[in-house]
Amino acid sequence: MEVVVNKIIPFSSVDGPGNRTAIFLQGCNINCKYCHNPETRGMCQKCGVCVDKCPQNALEKRITATGEIEIVFKKELCVGCDTCIHVCPHDSSPRTSVMDEKMVFDEVKKQMPFIRGITVSGGECMLQPDFMTELFKLAKEANLSTMIDSNGTIDFSEKPELLAVTDSVMLDIKAFDCNDHHRITGANNDIVIKNAVFLAETGKLFEVRIVVVPDLYDAEQSVNDIANLLAPYNAQNNIRIKLISYRPMGVREEYKNLKVPDAKYMQKLSQILYNQGFSDVLVV
Ligand code: SF4
Ligand code: SF4
Structure with missing residues (x-):
């Protein structure tokens, strides 16, 4: 699950x-x-607000082949500044992972x-x-x-x-x-x-x-x-x-x-x- x-x-x-x-x-x-x-309260709404604010370009907003929006987190570029979670209007984070x-x-x-x-x-x-x-x-x-x-x-x-x-x-x-x-x-x-x-x-x-x-x-x-x-x-x-x-x-x-x-x-x-x-x- x-x-x-x-x-x-x-x-x-x-x-x-x-x-x-x-x-x-x-x-x-x-x-x-x-x-x-x-930042643990809400689920990401994929609004993209955090993407432009990331000073490291560690976030990217993409459209998938099926037309869905996804927020891609490039862990290797992230410096852990937390700007993304501070600007998120939905008490969420783009640095989450879907896992079973x-x-x-x-x-x-x-x-x-x-x-x-x-x-x-x-x-x-x-x-x-x-x-x-x-x-x-x-x-x-x-x-x-x-x-x-x-x-x-x-x-x-x-x-x-x-x-x-x-x-x-x-x-x-x-x-x-x-x-x-x-x-x-x-x-x-x-x-x-x-x-x-x-x-x-x-x-x-x-x-x-x-x-x-x-x-x-x-x-x-x-x-x-x-x-x-x-x-x-x-x-x-x-x-x-x-x-x-x-x-x-x-x-x-x-x-x-x-x-x-x-x-x-x-x-x-x-x-x-x-x-x-x-x-x-x-x-x-
Ligand atoms: S913490 Fe967020 S804003 Fe800061 S570098 Fe990482 S992804 Fe970008
Ligand atoms: S983490 Fe917040 S600001 Fe970034 S895309 Fe998701 S809902 Fe929007």
């Missing part, structure tokens, strides 16, 4: 336990105000002796459950662990085939309050909360990720509520909570001035979690 891949990072130590190959799929179903990779699970796994195999597993992220990778199921089957045959990094808006309980080959999940909870979540992302969080409980119950919730943006929502209340929700499950299976300080790098211009939380505030939030019995708390 083919998907659009934004990038593959051969070695990552921040996308789950151990050294992992991380695969980032193109396309997302929500729109976070502080998105750090807005076998092509992606061929890339994974290059690192095989040196990695513990693979992680699929996005965009929102749960938009491609069939692709992930097939990719994870290949990974399992090679004794690699399999992880999903998700915004939680798609119901995991409805994907049993995928979960059968998934070791664990890293789940974003952008805000516990539904109105806050909607304001930050444009989407409700009822499925996110349902997923948090479902994955915790089934022992597949490896990590909850909370981006702390004091200007956008009451993070203290949100962390409190998340801790109350998940503490009973943490007592059975350790759940890591990662508190991520908002940083303006990579975010869209209009949100660059949001306040960065200070160390004291982050410490206060982690203490709430320690008080509820969470011992695996990361502040980054």
Whole structure:
């Protein structure tokens, strides 16, 4: 099954336990105000805006024999200046690749002796459950662990085939309050909360990720509520909570001035979690 891949990072130590190959799929179903990779959100509309702006002539707009427009990316000319993604009016990138699970796994195999597993992220990778199921089957045959990094808006309980080959999940909870979540992302969080409980119950919730943006929502209340929700499950299976300080790098211009939380505030939030019995708390 083919998907659009934004990038593959051969070695990552921040996308789950151990050294992992991380695969980032193109396309997302929500729109976070502080998105750090807005170029992964949309699918390329082949408008050609980026082509003329590339200082290296690494992009070309062509018409195929069947009359379709294609944007050709010449990797060998690219210097990684990111001009193309900054000028794209569709939150996309011309540097993506269409790949099926076998092509992606061929890339994974290059690192095989040196990695513990693979992680699929996005965009929102749960938009491609069939692709992930097939990719994870290949990974399992090679004794690699399999992880999903998700915004939680798609119901995991409805994907049993995928979960059968998934070791664990890293789940974003952008805000516990539904109105806050909607304001930050444009989407409700009822499925996110349902997923948090479902994955915790089934022992597949490896990590909850909370981006702390004091200007956008009451993070203290949100962390409190998340801790109350998940503490009973943490007592059975350790759940890591990662508190991520908002940083303006990579975010869209209009949100660059949001306040960065200070160390004291982050410490206060982690203490709430320690008080509820969470011992695996990361502040980054
Ligand atoms: S990053 Fe984009 S704009 Fe910059 S050289 Fe590469 S293709 Fe061209
Ligand atoms: S990457 Fe963006 S700017 Fe470039 S062709 Fe696609 S939609 Fe247009």
